[in-house]
Amino acid sequence: MKEQVISFELNREKVEICADPALSLLRLLRSRFNLIGTKEGCGRGDCGVCTVLLDGRAVNSCLIPAGKVEGRKVLTIEGLTREGLKKGAKVHPVQQAFIDKGAIQCGFCTPGMIMSAYALLRDKPFPSPEEVREAISGNLCRCSGYKQIEEAILEAAKAITEQEGKW
Ligand code: FES
Numbered sequence: 001m002k003e004q005v006i007s008f009e010l011n012r013e014k015v016e017i018c019a020d021p022a023l024s025l026l027r028l029l030r031s032r033f034n035l036i037g038t039k040e041g042c043g044r045g046d047c048g049v050c051t052v053l054l055d056g057r058a059v060n061s062c063l064i065p066a067g068k069v070e071g072r073k074v075l076t077i078e079g080l081t082r083e084g085l086k087k088g089a090k091v092h093p094v095q096q097a098f099i100d101k102g103a104i105q106c107g108f109c110t111p112g113m114i115m116s117a118y119a120l121l122r123d124k125p126f127p128s129p130e131e132v133r134e135a136i137s138g139n140l141c142r143c144s145g146y147k148q149i150e151e152a153i154l155e156a157a158k159a160i161t162e163q164e165g166k167w
């Protein structure tokens with residue numbers, strides 16, 4: 001397809017790029033913005049490793065055509081990390097909780113898991129374990145570390161609400 005200019009907000013900064021509007025958002029992020037924290041797995045919406053936030057909602061970026069992000073807000077794992085650094089932490093509290101709870105094994109699913117967790121905590125600061133499980137149900141972990149992942153998300157919820165105002 002013919003390239004077109006696509007303008008959107010990426011990790012809280014306005015960006016403009018000339019790209020094929022049919023290219024997936026995942027490919028756009030990785031190949032044109034070098035944001036390789038968002039991983040590529042199945043490429044058809046089954047695994048969740050490509051999860052980013054689009055206007056605050058967790059989406060599979062492999063299924064979103066680049067042209068559809070015109071005028072919208074995209075947040076990737078790099079943007080979340082930057083938010084943590086800006087506030088004087090080493091990383092974002094959700095990332096820190098994954099580290100503290102040992103919720104990372106090979107780490108391939110981790111960026112997508114963290115973005116789904118962050119989307120959940122924005123909407124529901126006090127999620128139940130069931131709500132956590134539901135929120136990450138589209139994120140597959142081949143290392144089967146779901147127990148630690150669930151604990152990490154509940155821990156992150158606590159950390160964020162305890163430091164309310166800071167986050
Ligand atoms: S790569 Fe997008 S859901 Fe698997």
Ligand code: FES
Nearest residue numbers: 106107109141142
């Ligand atoms: S930590 Fe390896 S796939 Fe989840």
